[in-house]
Amino acid sequence: xxxxxxxxxxxxxxxxxxxxxxxxxxxxxxxxxxxxxxxxxxxxxxxxxxxxxxxxxxxxxxxxxxxxxxxxxxxxxxxxxxxxxxxxxxxxxxxxxxxxxxxxxxxxxxxxxxxxxxxxxxxxxxxxxxxxxxxxxxxxxxxxxxxxxxxxxxxxxxxxxxxxxxxxxxxxxxxxxxxxxxxxxxxxxxxxxxxxxxxxxxxxxxxxxxxxxxxxxxxxxxxxxxxxxxxxxxxxxxxxxxxxxxxxxxxxxx
Numbered sequence: 001x002x003x004x005x006x007x008x009x010x011x012x013x014x015x016x017x018x019x020x021x022x023x024x025x026x027x028x029x030x031x032x033x034x035x036x037x038x039x040x041x042x043x044x045x046x047x048x049x050x051x052x053x054x055x056x057x058x059x060x061x062x063x064x065x066x067x068x069x070x071x072x073x074x075x076x077x078x079x080x081x082x083x084x085x086x087x088x089x090x091x092x093x094x095x096x097x098x099x100x101x102x103x104x105x106x107x108x109x110x111x112x113x114x115x116x117x118x119x120x121x122x123x124x125x126x127x128x129x130x131x132x133x134x135x136x137x138x139x140x141x142x143x144x145x146x147x148x149x150x151x152x153x154x155x156x157x158x159x160x161x162x163x164x165x166x167x168x169x170x171x172x173x174x175x176x177x178x179x180x181x182x183x184x185x186x187x188x189x190x191x192x193x194x195x196x197x198x199x200x201x202x203x204x205x206x207x208x209x210x211x212x213x214x215x216x217x218x219x220x221x222x223x224x225x226x227x228x229x230x231x232x233x234x235x236x237x238x239x240x241x242x243x244x245x246x247x248x249x250x251x252x253x254x
Contacts, residue, residue: 010097014104017194021152025177025201027194028185032156033094038190040090042158045213047087049130054079057129057138075136076205080125095126095217098154098192102219105152120151121222131169131205131212138205140174143197143218149225150197150218157187158213169208176200187212 013029020027033041048054054077083092106120131137144150155171164170164186171193173183177200185193195201197218205212 010100011104014101014108017101017105018108021194021196023177025175025196026173026183029192029194030188030190032190032192033090033097035190037090037093038158039160041094041156041215042160042189042213044087044091045128045130045158045215048079048081048128049077049213054128054130072139073141074138074205076129076131076138078127078129080127082125091126091215094156094215098156098217099123102152102154119222120219121225123217123219124150125217127216129214129216131208133208133210133212135168135207135209136212137207140172140202140204142199142202145199147198147224147228149220149222149228151221151224152219153193153195153197153201153216154219155193155214155216157191157193158189158215159187160189162186162188162210162212167208167210167212168206169210169212170206172204172206174202187214 016029017027032038057074057076057078081088081091083089083095102120102123143153159169162169164184169187171185171187173185173195175181175183175195185191195203
């Protein structure tokens with residue numbers, strides 16, 4: 001009975017994602033994993049960060065040697081996981097849940113012959129990011145400005161007792177669907193945000209004055225991804241950018 005309820009819930013969320021991406025380009029889902037799992041993910045992420053494995057985030061098109069310039073653009077630290085690492089079982093469950101929603105998203109679009117029809121053929125590993133307070137931020141940018149294949153951004157927040165009025169750290173969206181408005185999203189515990197990765201959704205992370213964590217997965221438009229690999233002579237098993245850890249995981253069941 002519980003499995004049946006969960007499948008119905010996942011289908012309902014998938015329908016919301018289809019509807020909201022089509023209408024607004026953004027979909028926000030709260031209570032995504034449930035409080036207990038969300039707090040377990042939070043503890044796992046904090047534990048990983050404390051081991052010192054996170055590195056400075058890179059920016060598409062910005063040379064790594066320009067360290068000062070890079071930090072002016074983004075000042076987060078990141079690491080990449082696939083869920084098989086130590087202490088990552090609940091993160092693996094999160095990844096599997098998002099995969100299921102994206103598979104449902106594809107099926108719904110196929111049945112309705114609407115929305116994004118190009119097959120989604122893979123995804124990145126999960127990127128865990130940490131903005132370590134002290135005004136750390138990421139200036140206004142587009143995830144996929146150069147047609148690298150990234151189609152849908154899925155970001156999950158694991159920040160307990162977050163109050164943006166005191167600590168900042170808002171995700172501010174500038175959606176093309178609402179050209180006269182901005183959308184401010186607080187990075188609260190157990191909140192998932194889906195949005196188109198291309199120029200339809202410029203966004204920024206506003207200065208954060210408390211440690212702020214997020215887990216992000218990018219799903220590929222299969223056709224655009226293949227064109228990007230041909231254009232850049234990128235090997236099949238390497239995902240976006242120069243970081244070799246961004247290995248694309250092909251969703252063979254899609």
